[in-house]
Amino acid sequence: MRKITQKTAGGGCADRSCPATWDTSDPDWVGIRIKRPEADDDLTAAGPTPGDELTGFIPRAILADWASGQQ
Numbered sequence: 001m002r003k004i005t006q007k008t009a010g011g012g013c014a015d016r017s018c019p020a021t022w023d024t025s026d027p028d029w030v031g032i033r034i035k036r037p038e039a040d041d042d043l044t045a046a047g048p049t050p051g052d053e054l055t056g057f058i059p060r061a062i063l064a065d066w067a068s069g070q071q
Helices: 060-068
Strands: 004-009 020-024 031-033
Touching: 004 060, 020 060
Parallel strands: none
Antiparallel strands: 004 020, 020 031
16 A cells, blocks of 8 residues: 655645645655546547546646656
């Protein structure tokens, strides 16, 4: 079982309610909070989403912040 351990990118949300990346207890996995798609978002190019996954959106800047911290 994976456990969220600490926020790694996506500052500015004291209540933890915004897109972000998180370290986990399993170094092979990164936790990501994403924005759910809205009714008019077109996800067709991503193909079908399996039942145990979620396709959504995260600001590119958050991923860049996360990547810059990975040395």
